Amino acid sequence: xxxxxxxxxxxxxxxHAAEQEIHxxxxxxxxxxxxxxISPGTLYPTLHxxxxxxxxxxxxxxxxxxxxxxxxxxxxxxxxxxxDRAALAELAREVLPKQS
Amino acid sequence: xxxxxxxxxxxxxxxHAAEQEIHxxxxxxxxxxxxxxISPGTLYPTLHxxxxxxxxxxxxxxxxxxxxxxxxxxxxxxxxxxxDRAALAELAREVLPKQS
DNA sequence: AATCCGATATCGGCTTCCGATACTACCGGC
DNA sequence: GCCGGTAGTATCGGAAGCCGATATCGGATT
Numbered sequence: 538x539x540x541x542x543x544x545x546x547x548x549x550x551x552x553h554a555a556e557q558e559i560h561x562x563x564x565x566x567x568x569x570x571x572x573x574x575i576s577p578g579t580l581y582p583t584l585h586x587x588x589x590x591x592x593x594x595x596x597x598x599x600x601x602x603x604x605x606x607x608x609x610x611x612x613x614x615x616x617x618x619x620x621d622r623a624a625l626a627e628l629a630r631e632v633l634p635k636q637s
Numbered sequence: 638x639x640x641x642x643x644x645x646x647x648x649x650x651x652x653h654a655a656e657q658e659i660h661x662x663x664x665x666x667x668x669x670x671x672x673x674x675i676s677p678g679t680l681y682p683t684l685h686x687x688x689x690x691x692x693x694x695x696x697x698x699x700x701x702x703x704x705x706x707x708x709x710x711x712x713x714x715x716x717x718x719x720x721d722r723a724a725l726a727e728l729a730r731e732v733l734p735k736q737s
Numbered sequence: 738a739a740t741c742c743g744a745t746a747t748c749g750g751c752t753t754c755c756g757a758t759a760c761t762a763c764c765g766g767c
Numbered sequence: 768g769c770c771g772g773t774a775g776t777a778t779c780g781g782a783a784g785c786c787g788a789t790a791t792c793g794g795a796t797t
Contacts, residue, residue: 540721541643543753552732575755576756577776581777599762603775624645625641625729626733628641634722662744677745681745681747699793699794703793704743704792
C-alpha cells in the first residue's frame, strides 16, 4: 500500500505551477529531489487530469530547440491549492505530535 | 481526482490503533468527525490490507452482545506510523506557507 | 424460530497506478 | 540532407484501489 504519494504529487504540482511555469520533466526532477519517485506513466496522466479538471492550463513551447508543454495554475488551481493546503494543515494538526 | 484521502485514512487508522483498540464502525465515525467520508467498501478492505501487511492485528470480540473485530497496531504498525508522520511533516514543511 | 440490528464482508464497475515502450521534434556530425 | 542521439511527452495494458450497493453474520428480543 502506498502512502499519500498521490496527494503529495498533486500538491507539489499545484504548488509550483502556482508560482512559475512547470513542465513534466522538471516536475519529475523536483519530485525526485524530495524523495518522490514518479513514473511518466503516472505523471503525465495526472497533469492531463488536472488540466481537464480546469486546475492547470498548458501551452506548447519550444525551449532550446526542445518542445515542451508548460503548465500554469488557473484561478481554480490556486483555489484547489489553498483547499489542499488547508486539508494538509488540518491533517498535520490532528496526527502530528506537538510540533515545530 | 481525489486528494490525499487515502493517506489520511491510513494515517488516522494507524494513529488511533497505536494508542487504543479500534473497530470499523468507530473508525468510520471518527473519520467522519474529521470530515472524511469513507465507505465501508473502502474501509474494510483497507483494514484487511493493513493487517495483511502486518501493521495491525485483529481479534474478534463481543461487546454489549455485538460482535466486533478490534484492531491494534503492531510494532511494525508503530514504525509505519512514525514513517508516515515524518513524511507528512516533511510535506507540510515543503508546501505549507510559514505557519499557523 | 423469526426478526431486528449493529457490524463486517464482498461484489462489480470504474478510476488510477505505473513500468515499459513508443512517438515526436530538434540537434550535430558527416 | 540522412542518421543516430537525446529531451520530452504520450500511450498501453495489467494490476491495484475506490466505493456504493448489497449480502452476511451473530447475538438479542420477543
